[in-house]
Amino acid sequence: MKSLANAMSRIPPDECGPFAVLGKATELERQGKKILHFEIGQPDYKSPEHISKAAIDAIKDGYTGYVGTSGIYDFKEAIQDEIETTRGYRPNLDQILVVPGGNTGIFLAMASVLNPGDEVIYPNPSFPTYALAAHYLDAKHAFVPAKEKNDFRLSPADIIERITDKTKLIVINSPQNPTGAVTKKAELEEIAAIAEEKDIFIFSDEIYSKMLYDEKHYSCSVQDSAKERTILLDGMAKAYAMTGWRLGYLVAPKEIINKMCQFVVTSYSCVPPFIQKAGIAALKGDQTFIQKNMTVFRKRRDAIVKGLNSLPNVSCVTPQGAFYAFPNITKTGMSSIDLADRILQETGVACLPGPAFGECGEGFLRFSYSTSLEIIDEAIEKMRIFLETI
Structure with missing residues (x-):
């Protein structure tokens, strides 16, 4: 063999x-x-009953065929509304890609910007897929320790120390898995400013954006409205108890979305439309x-x-x-x-x-x-x- x-x-x-x-x-x-x-x-x-019902009704209504690679219009419009309400800017439709879960979104984001030998900065400890995707893409790791004395939040100063002329991507996850840390607004703004100054992409995993206790969620994608260097990931899995549905979305510069779509066409083609209908019910229904x-x-x-x-x-x-x-x-x-x-x-x-x-x-x-x-x-x-x- x-x-x-x-x-x-x-x-x-x-x-x-x-x-x-x-x-x-x-x-x-x-x-x-x-x-x-x-x-x-x-x-x-x-999963809430109204979400499951939306998927069942969609199947009965015949939403079981192929659809556009980037997502159905109604769901992407619901995502636009969601981002405008929760982050304060409204992305264009061509900045949105619907994906089958967060792991796929992580891989697509990293694969779209990293070449072999490029360096990626990410917190450690952190969700394992960041490291696994970087390994697969043959990118170099320059992790930032998430320190207990800092409540496991990312430190902009630690990030600066690890930036070289080969740094291509900074990964942020807030709220964070596995620590539950929430990086503060001022820290995220500073990281976004560093990325802009150094011309580095940011991947912001915000899958737990609705699951906070005392802090208010802030996205560093506000800095550029995800039009220049920020790739935002969010989805239905956690807050809506839809882990098995495999439904999430990316918001990113349209050039990156276009490249992702070229990959998606030859991999999973599209997210099933009845699942996207459930996503609409999740975002537009009772919260x-x-x-x-x-x-x-x-x-x-x-x-x-x-x-x-x-x-x-x-x-x-x-x-x-x-x-x-x-x-x-x-x-x-x-x-x-x-x-x-x-x-x-x-x-x-x-x-x-x-x-x-x-x-x-x-x-x-x-x-x-x-x-x-x-x-x-x-x-x-x-x-x-x-x-x-x-």
């Missing part, structure tokens, strides 16, 4: 990421062990359920942070967005991977080791607290008993 493409060999195996841990947890469940799931980052409630759900998430956040901080040799900063807690476990004396595995095997609590999100994640664990208060309390107590024995 001939060797595979070199690009494929640059993608490391997923040994401790969400789906790897889910696989281990599922096998333990199959063997009869009770598992408390904190590993997968998705809401624990169903009050989001704040109701965030009230629930706030209670869960407060409970898990208090609980984690009560555990022996564990400390946890309070996240300001999303639904992740990222506790420091360095005082336990164990590596993140070993501790996460022992917690799973001995207590049945499934969480992720920090290195699943990059080398700077060592010394931390990630808990997705999209579960009930009762399960959070049970998990804390199980971990307390375990940690008191090591």
Whole structure:
């Protein structure tokens, strides 16, 4: 058998990421062990009824064929309205591309601007797809440590230190996975100004833009209205509990969108129109359920942070967005991977080791607290008993 493409060999195996841990947890469940799931980052409630109904009605009405590559007009118009309302500018239709989920959007954005040897700056720890896409594209990494002492927010000063004449792209994720950090408006404005001065593209992953507690969301794409150097990603997965629908969108300079569309034509062709109809219902329908759900998430956040901080040799900063807690476990004396595995095997609590999100994640664990208060309390107590024995 001939060797595979070199690009494929640059993608490391997923040994401790969400789906790897889910696989281990599922096998333990199959063997009869009770598992408390904190590993997968998705809401624990169903997609709102009006969204599901819109898709079902669209299927019944015959919206099951091919459509334009960049997205159907009505959904792109709804995205225009959404961006104008939430970010303060109205992108043109030719600045919008509908994509099948955030991961696809990340790859398209990075593939559209990076050549082999170009440098990409991104936070570490961070969502793994940024690094994986850069590896595949043979781009060079110049990650910025997301520091606990800074509540894991990106530091403009740290970004400046890593810029070279080969820097092509800066990746921003706020609110952030895995830490729940929310980069402040002044920091984002400074990063946008740095990118403009140095002529560097920005990729702003804002998939958790509606999932904040006390902060107000700000997008650095406001700096150029996504017409010159900013590529914005958002979607339906998290706030609308539509992870399995695979629906998101990119807003970017039209030249970049055009190039992305050329790639899309020969890959997945288009996002199914009935799914886009559901997206319209999501953006144009009642939004009050989001704040109701965030009230629930706030209670869960407060409970898990208090609980984690009560555990022996564990400390946890309070996240300001999303639904992740990222506790420091360095005082336990164990590596993140070993501790996460022992917690799973001995207590049945499934969480992720920090290195699943990059080398700077060592010394931390990630808990997705999209579960009930009762399960959070049970998990804390199980971990307390375990940690008191090591």
